[in-house]
Every structure is written in C-alpha cells, then in structure tokens.
Amino acid sequence: MGVYLSEMDMSHPNQSPFQLGILLINGFALMSYSCAEEPLRAANLLKPESYCVQHLCISGDYAESSSGARISASAFADCHLPFDLVLVVAGGDPFRVNNTALFSWLRSLSRQGVAIGGVSGGPVVLARAGLMNGRRMTLHWEHSKALETYLPRLMIERSLYVIDRDRLTCAGGTAPLDMMHAIITRHHGADFARRVSDWFMHTTIRLSNEPQRAGPVQRYQTSNKTVLTVLDIMESHIADPLELTQLADIAGIGVRQLNRLFREKLGKSTVSFYRHMRLEVGRNLVEQSHLSVTDIALATGFVSTAHFSRCFKTEYGLSPSMLRSKIEVGQNLAATITKAIAP
Numbered sequence: 001m002g003v004y005l006s007e008m009d010m011s012h013p014n015q016s017p018f019q020l021g022i023l024l025i026n027g028f029a030l031m032s033y034s035c036a037e038e039p040l041r042a043a044n045l046l047k048p049e050s051y052c053v054q055h056l057c058i059s060g061d062y063a064e065s066s067s068g069a070r071i072s073a074s075a076f077a078d079c080h081l082p083f084d085l086v087l088v089v090a091g092g093d094p095f096r097v098n099n100t101a102l103f104s105w106l107r108s109l110s111r112q113g114v115a116i117g118g119v120s121g122g123p124v125v126l127a128r129a130g131l132m133n134g135r136r137m138t139l140h141w142e143h144s145k146a147l148e149t150y151l152p153r154l155m156i157e158r159s160l161y162v163i164d165r166d167r168l169t170c171a172g173g174t175a176p177l178d179m180m181h182a183i184i185t186r187h188h189g190a191d192f193a194r195r196v197s198d199w200f201m202h203t204t205i206r207l208s209n210e211p212q213r214a215g216p217v218q219r220y221q222t223s224n225k226t227v228l229t230v231l232d233i234m235e236s237h238i239a240d241p242l243e244l245t246q247l248a249d250i251a252g253i254g255v256r257q258l259n260r261l262f263r264e265k266l267g268k269s270t271v272s273f274y275r276h277m278r279l280e281v282g283r284n285l286v287e288q289s290h291l292s293v294t295d296i297a298l299a300t301g302f303v304s305t306a307h308f309s310r311c312f313k314t315e316y317g318l319s320p321s322m323l324r325s326k327i328e329v330g331q332n333l334a335a336t337i338t339k340a341i342a343p
Contacts (some may be wrong), residue, residue: 001069002301004099008256010226013243013342017050017051017052017147018050018051018052018053018084018085018187018300019051019054019081019082019083019084020051020052020053020054020083020084020086021039021053021054021055021056021076021081021083021085021086021087022036022037022053022055022056022058022086022087022341023056023057023076023088023089023096023150023219024055024056024063024065024071024089024121024192024224025057025058025063025064025088025089025091025094025121026057026058026063026064026088026092027064027090027091027092027093028063028065028066028067028089028090028091028092028120028121029065029066029091029120029172029174030066030067030069031171031173031174032089032091032119032120032172032173032176032285033065033071033089033119035174035175035180036087036089036119036170036174036176036178036179036180037053037177037179037182038200039177039180039196039197039199039200040053040180041053042196042199042200043160043184043188043192043196044046044194045277046196047188047192049121049311050187051189052083052254053110054074054079054083055071055072055073055074056073056075056076056079056086057073057074057075057076058075058076058099058102059075059077060075061073061074065091066092067211070087070295076102076105076277077101077105079172082171082302083109083114084114084115085114085115085116085117085168086106086109086114086115086116086117087117087118087119087122087168088106088116088117088118088119088122088125088126089118089119089120089122089184090118090119090120090121090122091121091140091172092121093119093288093289093290094106094122094124094125094143094311095124095128095143095150095288095289095290096290096307097125097128098128102125102129102243103125103128103129106125106126106129106131107129107130107131110113110131110166113166114166115166115167115168116131116166116167117168117169118137118168118170119169119172119176120139120140120171120172121139121140121143121171121172122139122169122170122174123137123139123143123147123170124139124143124147126169127147127151127154131167132154132155132167132169133152133154134155135154135155135164135165135167136155136157136162136164136167137154137155137156137157137162137164137167137169138156138158138159138160138161138162138169138170138171139156139169139171140171140172140173141158141171141285143200143234143288144156144158145238145281145285146284146285146289146291149285149289149291149295149296149299150289150291157335159171159221160175160178160179161176161178161179161182163179165181166222167326170222172275177197177200177202177324179194181196181197181202184196200231204248206288217231217309220266222266224261224265226252226253226258226261227261227262227265227266227273229250229251230247230250230251230258230262230270231277233247233250233279234247234273234274235277236299237297238244238278238281238299238300238301239299239301240301241274241278241301244258244270244271247270247274259268269277274309276315278300278301278302279312279315279316281299281300281302281319282296282297282299282302282308282320282322283312283316284313285299285300286324287327288321289321289323292338293305293308293309293320293321295326296308296320297309308320309321
C-alpha cells in the first residue's frame with residue numbers, strides 16, 4: 001500500500017485514510033512527538049478520516065517519554081497494518097538503540113514501499129538500520145556530530161527537515177510542525193494545511209532548509225564580521241583544527257590584532273576560544289554517544305587521549321570518563337525509580 005510522498009494523488013479528498021505509524025522510542029521528547037502527532041489530529045477534526053494513526057513501541061503496552069509521560073502503544077512486532085509512512089521518534093541517547101529485530105522490521109517496510117521517517121534522534125535509528133545510505137537527511141543538532149563520526153559517509157544537512165523521496169527526517173523540537181505542514185499540503189493542498197497550522201497558531205511556516213539553531217550573531221553575541229568569519233571557519237575545522245596563523249591569514253589581519261578582537265568581543269584569546277569550542281563538541285559526544293574517549297579525542301582534534309582528558313578536566317572539573325560514569329549512574333537510578341513506581 002505504501003506510496004511515496006511525491007507520488008501521492010492529492011486530488012481525491014475522499015480517498016481512504018493515510019495510514020501512519022508513530023514508533024516511540026523510550027526517552028522520546030514530548031514536544032517532538034506532539035508536534036508530529038497533533039497536526040494529524042487537527043486534520044482529522046477538520047476533515048474526518050484523513051489520517052489513521054497507530055502508536056507503536058519496541059515492546060510492552062506503552063512508550064515512556066523523557067519526562068515520564070506514557071503513551072499507549074502496540075509492540076511493532078505485533079502490528080501488521082498496511083502503513084503508508086512510519087515515523088520513528090527518539091530522544092535522549094538514540095545510539096543506545098541496537099535492536100536487530102526493529103532494524104529488520106524497518107528494512108522490511110522499506111522493501112514493501114512504505115515511506116520511513118525519523119524525528120529528533122529517530123534518524124540515528126534509521127541510519128543504524130542502514131536506511132539512510134544514499135539519502136539526504138537531518139537530525140537534531142545535538143546528535144549530529146556523533147552520527148557524523150559514527151557513520152561519516154552519510155549526507156547530513158543542518159536543516160529543519162529533509163524529504164528525500166521515501167525518507168523523511170526532522171530535527172525535532174518544533175520542527176515537526178513545519179514538516180507535517182509540508183506533508184498535509186501535499187495530501188490536501190495549501191489552503192487546508194494553512195487551516196491546520198492556524199489551529200496551533202503556527203502562523204509562520206518555516207522552510208525545510210532553515211537553520212536549527214540561532215545564528216552566530218545570537219549565539220556568540222557579537223556582530224564583528226572578522227570574528228564571525230573566524231568562528232565559522234573554526235566550526236568547520238573541529239577534527240582538524242587550524243593554526244592561529246592560518247586563522248589570521250583567513251581573516252586578513254595579523255595574529256596580534258585577531259587576538260585583540262577575540263579578547264574584546266568574546267573574552268578569550270583566539271586559541272583559548274577555539275579549544276573551548278572543540279571541548280564543547282567533545283562534551284556533547286561524551287554525553288550523547290557511546291564513542292570511546294579516544295575516538296572523541298580524535299574527532300575534536302586533540303593529539304592524544306591524555307591531552308584531551310587534561311583539557312577537559314581543566315574546563316569542566318572532571319574527566320570525560322568521570323562525566324560519563326556520572327551520567328550512567330543517574331540513568332541507572334532513574335530506571336530503578338521508574339521500575340519501582342511502575343504499576
């Protein structure tokens with residue numbers, strides 16, 4: 001039954017409901033889920049039976065969000081509906097999902113012509129299932145660097161959402177509102193999609209290729225063009241950091257002048273700020289991926305694991321291994337508490 005979005009016949013408003021599965025991975029963010037599901041509910045209120053939505057999970061009778069809210073769902077292995085589209089919604093640490101049965105099921109759906117999508121960390125699950133090879137994709141920015149390191153040949157974009165033939169990927173947060181607007185527009189036309197968006201006071205529809213994060217002017221609180229140029233180059237050279245002289249040459253000024261500008265605008269020397277930027281990426285990888293500390297050191301341009309660990313401890317007060325252990329203890333405690341209070 002599966003049909004690609006680009007091939008859908010939008011001229012028949014009385015066609016049978018579009019069959020959509022939302023597969024929730026424990027730890028998913030409620031906002032990402034709601035922004036994907038609620039437009040479909042509103043569409044059904046405005047035009048009954050436009051969408052048939054089935055909630056799925058890996059096992060059990062429900063999926064649990066990062067905030068502890070539970071959504072009733074059916075185990076994917078027990079579901080045999082003729083889906084048109086299945087969206088995988090994940091958050092937290094999607095790299096922990098290593099379910100071969102789930103990966104096999106998703107690949108089977110793809111072979112049947114079902115469109116497959118991922119929201120927030122969901123694209124990580126699709127990539128690990130081998131479903132994003134040769135497809136453009138996006139995902140939440142906090143998972144992007146880890147996935148680039150884990151599977152470097154993927155075509156990752158920093159867009160709000162990407163629709164590439166039978167693959168749909170979305171950055172999460174409020175971005176699913178924009179992606180669902182695009183989907184509903186393809187099915188029922190722009191006027192109907194606008195009515196759905198107005199329902200949620202979503203009056204400014206963002207384009208798919210708009211950025212996920214605030215621009216550098218907002219993030220770094222400076223409008224100095226020279227500093228912004230150098231910051232952009234730094235962000236593009238995390239694993240292979242450039243020398244200070246190279247940065248100055250790119251900026252077209254001397255080393256001393258560049259350092260003066262950085263201290264004046266950002267409060268740190270050029271080299272210190274560059275190291276801070278790389279350590280921030282490293283911290284994200286420690287928290288959000290299962291990459292070894294050695295791999296993270298290489299991915300952030302440090303000459304050795306020991307050097308990375310020393311700089312990391314100086315910056316954050318604990319080593320990468322200590323931070324990871326602290327996170328794991330917290331996760332285990334949360335899991336124990338959840339199990340203890342479960343009905």
